[in-house]
Amino acid sequence: MMKTFSTLIILTLMQFQGLAQFDTLALKSIEGITDKMIELISGDIGEERNWDEYRNLFLPTAQKLSTGKSKDGKTRVRVNNLEEFVRNVGPLYARDGFEEYSIGLTVNEFNGIATAFQSYYCKNLLGTYEKRGVNTYQLVYMDDRWWIANTLFVAESDEVKLPNKYLFEEYQIEDK
DSSP: HHHHHHHHHHHHHHHHHHTTOOOOGGGGGGGHHHEEEEEEEBOOTTTTHHHHHHHEEEEEEEEEEEEOOTTTSSSEEEEEEEEHHHHHHHHHHHOOOOEEEEEEEEEEEETTTTEEEEEEEEEESSSSSEEEEEEEEEEEEEEEEEEEEEEEEEOOOSSOOOOOSSSOOOGEEEEE
C-alpha cells in the first residue's frame, strides 16, 4: 500500500513539474499568447517542438484554418483540428527549420472575448519558403488566462499586400 501511494505521489509531482515548465505568464495577455504560438512553432532544423506546451494554448475543440488560392485561382480553405495540425504540419517545422515573428498586432476585445490580427513574417531555414501574412485568432478569457479558440491565417499575395494599418511602424512601407 505504501509503495503504491509513494508511486502515485511521484507521478503526481512529475505531472505538476511538467506543467510548471509552461510559460504561464504568456497566457495572461493577448499579445503574450499570440506571440507564444509563433514562438513555439519556430526553431532550428532538426529541433523538435514542444507540442504539449503548444496544445496548452488552445481550447481542446480549437481548429486551425488557412485560406489561399489554388492553382486554378479558386479560394480554398484547409481545416485541421489541433492534433491533425501537429501530425501533418509539425514534422515539416523540424525537418526544414522554421522562423516566424510578429510584425503587427491589432486587437478587438469585449467582455472576455477577443479577435486579434497578428501580421507575421515567416520563412523556412532551407531558404525555399518566405511569406508575410495575417494570423487571426478568436480568443476567450476564462480560468484566469486567455485561450485560443480558433486560428485562421492567410499569406499576402502579389495582388493583395499587407496594409500598413496592420503593421508595426518599423515594418510599414512608405506610400508612393
